[in-house]
Amino acid sequence: MGDSSSSTSRSSKNDTEDDRMIALMLSEEYSKLDGAVGRRLSNLAPVPHVPRINCYIPNLNDATLDHQRLLQRLNVYGLCELKVSGDGNCQFRAVSDQLYRSPEYHKQVRREVVKQLKDCRSMYESYVPMKYKRYYKRMGKLGEWGDHITLQAAADRFAAKICLLTSFRDTCFIEIIPQYQAPKRELWLSFWSEVHYNSLYDIQAVPVQHKAKRKHWLF
Template identity: 50%
Template sequence: MYNPQVGMYHPGNVGGQEHEAVYVDPSSSSSYPGSDDCYEMEEEVGKRFYPMVPVPHVPKINGEIPSLDEATMDHERLSDRLRLYELTENKVKGDGNCQFRALSDQLYQTPDHHEFVREQIISQLKSNREAYDGYVPMAYDKYLEKVSRNGEWGDHVTLQAAADKYGVKIFVMTSFKDTCYIEIQPKVQKSNKVVLLSFWAEVHYNSIFPQNDAPRLHHTAKKRRWWPFSQHHH
């Protein structure tokens, strides 16, 4: 198991370039994006996240659901942060699959491939058991069975597995009072693509984008932007 302080969650800024690409069905895709298949996210992400100071985290399962008052305050805090850093949410369905829908929206430009994304993450958890079992406070096989089910919530362990599987950094803008955002580092970075998510009150994830990229959220742009995935598997 590698050190979570240096190999998994830790503060910092990201780098990378992006390029125009065409859509590829995830059923015939690989588990990670090509290194040249990204937009200019370094500047966009850097401008928004550089002033913030994240607190290092380790993967963990979900915490307690907050009270209604706490959830309301958390929602206001998250909304304020998104406005401050000029980020826009593409809201996904809250059906228990929201983490996987949000990841799918970032990786494939649609939340509809959430089942495939969950399958990829579960594959990562199964094939690299030693990297994650220390963060799961229950029998690991029971945990795998649980998170494999459609509608079962994702957690910080599945986020780490997603970062590792796709080889990308994941930034999570949170509603936590003491943590503005979390950066999740892949064990091995395979792409300069950056995945951007919002996380509200321990209960819901959404996909987020810089405001100047917002038109594509509503599919009004003349030229859609897609991130392709090659046929390579590992």
């Protein structure tokens, strides 16, 4: 019985390492961004980012108005959203698309973000108004909405400056900077109404949506 359990554990660990290796290779392949989105928004002054949990969910009316405001901003700057599924994983799907040119690696992104939260507790605990272990365990579940703390953890984990073009009336552009290292890449996301994230591109360079090239054992 013990041998069988050990074998299963080793197999699971090997699969996780394989997942990370595939994700790393894809990340390196797509890490040299052309900066097209950044050039279009170069005149915008970013608002400092404050890590926090989700606290306000708008009603349908407000959310619809907010998205219209975001679409107007996208049109002004010649940008386009590559839409990801609104299944509770949208933040991780959008980050996955920016890193790997596919939203389908969202599980890997979530695992890496939760590992960052666990390994670097002192960097995030003060922003969490609940038992910290409960918080990161909850964030490890598929379908759990990401928040501004997981965005900071993602920026730190992937050495990425995460740039949000938002629907907020007074806050158009937010930057999330890695806390203890220089960013090696930029990830561009749209964010509307505390509800949904999409992946953001220059309208002339938006890629054709495609399925990730995955081995049968990936996710």
